[in-house]
Amino acid sequence: MNAGAVTRKRRRILGRRSRWTPHSRASYNGHAFRPIRGTANHKSGMAPQRTTTLTAETRSRVAVVYTSAPTVLSDVARVMRLAGYTDALPRDVETVLKINISWQRYYPACSTTPWQLEGVIRTLRQDGYEKLLPAQNGTVVVDSHEGEIGNKHKAVLDKYGLKSLHLTDKDVPWVDYKPKGELLVLDKVFPEGIKIPEALIGKNIIHLPTLKTHVFTTTTGAMKNAFGGLLGYRRHWTHSVIHETLVDLLTIQKEIHPGIFAVMDGTIAGDGPGPRAMRPHVKNLLLASADQVAIDAVAAKLMGFDPLSLKFIRLAHERGLGCGDVSRIEVVGMDISDINFGFRGDEDTFASRGQKLIYWGPLKPFEKLLLRTPIVPWSFFASNVYYNYFWYPLLGRKRVKQALQTEWGKLFQSY
Numbered sequence: 001m002n003a004g005a006v007t008r009k010r011r012r013i014l015g016r017r018s019r020w021t022p023h024s025r026a027s028y029n030g031h032a033f034r035p036i037r038g039t040a041n042h043k044s045g046m047a048p049q050r051t052t053t054l055t056a057e058t059r060s061r062v063a064v065v066y067t068s069a070p071t072v073l074s075d076v077a078r079v080m081r082l083a084g085y086t087d088a089l090p091r092d093v094e095t096v097l098k099i100n101i102s103w104q105r106y107y108p109a110c111s112t113t114p115w116q117l118e119g120v121i122r123t124l125r126q127d128g129y130e131k132l133l134p135a136q137n138g139t140v141v142v143d144s145h146e147g148e149i150g151n152k153h154k155a156v157l158d159k160y161g162l163k164s165l166h167l168t169d170k171d172v173p174w175v176d177y178k179p180k181g182e183l184l185v186l187d188k189v190f191p192e193g194i195k196i197p198e199a200l201i202g203k204n205i206i207h208l209p210t211l212k213t214h215v216f217t218t219t220t221g222a223m224k225n226a227f228g229g230l231l232g233y234r235r236h237w238t239h240s241v242i243h244e245t246l247v248d249l250l251t252i253q254k255e256i257h258p259g260i261f262a263v264m265d266g267t268i269a270g271d272g273p274g275p276r277a278m279r280p281h282v283k284n285l286l287l288a289s290a291d292q293v294a295i296d297a298v299a300a301k302l303m304g305f306d307p308l309s310l311k312f313i314r315l316a317h318e319r320g321l322g323c324g325d326v327s328r329i330e331v332v333g334m335d336i337s338d339i340n341f342g343f344r345g346d347e348d349t350f351a352s353r354g355q356k357l358i359y360w361g362p363l364k365p366f367e368k369l370l371l372r373t374p375i376v377p378w379s380f381f382a383s384n385v386y387y388n389y390f391w392y393p394l395l396g397r398k399r400v401k402q403a404l405q406t407e408w409g410k411l412f413q414s415y
């Protein structure tokens with residue numbers, strides 16, 4: 001197959017001209033796997049993105065590469081090196097691998113994939129980064145110890161002789177931190193002071209998000225991956241100001257980390273009411289960048305959104321924390337100008353509808369009572385019951401079964 005034919009095939013898989021091929025039999029939508037046909041404009045009427053042909057030397061760089069299950073480990077190395085990760089991360093500093101766990105069970109596009117984690121570890125070791133610290137965080141509804149087993153992270157870490165630091169374990173010290181930069185909301189949400197894990201201070205960090213949508217932020221990626229790492233079990237206090245919170249967290253990251261990088265897995269992308277109840281779609285992509293705003297902006301563009309219409313990207317861009325304007329980002333590795341997945345950002349689950357009533361709806365006056373007092377466990381119980389005992393048996397299990405028949409599902413089972 002010549003180069004032109006390969007390019008056309010990739011565009012058919014990735015973009016709006018998608019058609020069935022044996023290699024791309026991947027996207028779950030409704031009750032059967034079928035391709036996603038994006039359009040020039042997103043369903044919400046957002047304008048099409050401008051070309052990614054760039055010339056300015058000072059522009060942020062995001063690498064995007066096409067991958068497959070047999071080549072994914074070497075492709076992770078390629079995307080990291082294309083994005084210039086060794087320029088962003090000092091070798092003489094310990095590097096934290098911030099793993100994303102959004103569910104303790106495996107669900108496609110939900111959490112860091114084992115090949116994403118392994119590819120990053122292998123590349124770092126090859127390039128002389130010896131001091132690595134995998135970091136997990138639990139939530140009020142997700143046990144990170146169970147999650148690293150269910151998502152095959154522990155299998156990868158055991159292979160390379162590494163052990164996770166579970167940031168929300170009781171024996172992990174959190175210390176008071178007073179940011180030097182101006183904050184938008186965190187100092188008001190936590191007037192008694194902001195606490196962060198002591199183990200993260202002074203270390204490089206590599207975020208390992210997946211390409212997916214989210215009920216609160218429309219998309220989620222590198223910037224939101226810090227949400228679990230830098231905020232403890234009271235992080236739900238910030239949901240009503242989630243966009244501003246993500247910007248504040250990036251401000252803090254730039255103060256405490258010598259180097260910041262992200263490798264995003266888009267082998268299977270998630271569309272719908274994420275971060276859990278999504279429709280999985282195989283997209284065979286990997287992204288990487290030292291600019292957390294830029295990688296989230298490119299990911300949003302791929303999903304079909306105008307990045308600067310997303311508040312957390314726009315605010316971070318305006319505050320100079322990174323570049324959210326895709327026309328000013330140097331995209332290397334492949335041409336993404338015609339790719340539009342046509343994902344939706346306006347769907348909710350029964351659980352998220354209830355949350356939005358509390359955060360932004362008529363129940364707002366009762367937010368503190370419902371979510372910041374001793375009666376708060378009701379919400380954790382309700383979320384656990386809904387996702388694990390209702391939604392997953394009704395819809396999720398079927399989607400996982402379908403996804404496990406793809407090349408990525410088979411690769412997951414091999415770990």
